[in-house]
Amino acid sequence: VLYSKSISFIARKFNSANDVIQNKHQAAGQIICKGFGSVPDPLMGNSMPRAFSFTLIIDIKDYKMRTRFENIVTQNIGQTAGADMAFQWDDVKKYLMSIKTDLYSSISASKSDDNW
Helix, strand or coil, X not given: CHHHHHHHHHHHHCCCXXXXXXXXXXXXXXXXXXXXXXXXXXXXXXXXXXXXXXXXXXXXXXXXXEEEEEEEEECCECCECXXXXXXXXXXXXXXXXXXXXXXXXXXXXXXXXXXX
16 A cells, blocks of 8 residues: 555656656565755745755555655756755755655545545
């Protein structure tokens, strides 16, 4: 149940599970996703957000779930290297933790389709 609800969440959150999921193995209880996000630039605000990519790994075992974020990398802007986001780590962390919170909320709030 956790596995299928996680796949459903990914499809809704990222608009297409097929575009985001890099690897999934139900028997092993693992889903690996590649995602992109952005945070406002401290000087330019939302007019020039700083984009980054990340890997989301969802491990499911014994009716428990663990989420991990790895490979958090600033994206280049055209031929220009992306800005160093080290000083914006709090914003990036907040963005990623919102994904984790949404995932756990989605799973715990899922209703049965039996009575629709």
